[in-house]
Amino acid sequence: MFSFSRRADMDFSKLAKNIQKRIDNKLYEWEKLKNPMTKSIKLKASGDLFRFRVGDYRLICRKDEKGDIVVLVILKVGHRKDIYG
Template identity: 45%
Template sequence: MADISLLLLPIFGESWMKIYSVELSERFKKEFKKLDKYTQKIIRAWIDKNLVETENPRAHGKDLTADRSGQWRYRIGDYRLICIINDNKFVILALTVGHRKDIYDN
C-alpha cells in the first residue's frame, strides 16, 4: 500500500506537512514572569494548544497594522500575545505578552 503522504504530495506540494515551532524573545520571558502563576498557566496552555506544532499559525490570530505591521495578535482572555510569523523558517516568535489595556503602549 502506498504511503498517503506520497499520494497527496502532487496535490498539496511539500508545504502541507510543515509545522511551526514557537520561540520566545527575551522581552516575552521578562513580561511573562511578571504575570501571576494562574495567568501564566492559562497562557502557556493556550500556546501549547493553539500554536505549538500548528500548520496554520494565523487561524487564531489577527494581523496588526500601522507601526505593528507584520506582527500578529492572539487574544487569550484579557491578555494579548504579540508575535511575528516567519514562514521561511516555520517559526512563531513570541515578542511580548500583557494585559489588553497596556500591551500596545510600548
C-alpha cells in the same frame, strides 16, 4: 512552533502563575493546529506583527519562516490595556 524573545520572557515571568498557566495551555493548543495563524489577527499599525488573544491578555508575535519551518516569535506579553502602548 512558538519562541519567546527575551523581553516577552521577562513579561511572561512577571504575570501571575494562573495567567502563565492559561497562556501555556493556549500555546500548547495552538501548536497542535496545522496553521496557528488562523487564531491570530494582523496588527494594522505594524505590517509584520500579529496578536494572539488569551482572555484579557495579548501576545504580540512576528512570523519567521525558515524553509518549511514557521516560527512564531512572541515579542511582548501583557494585559490588553498595557500591551499596545
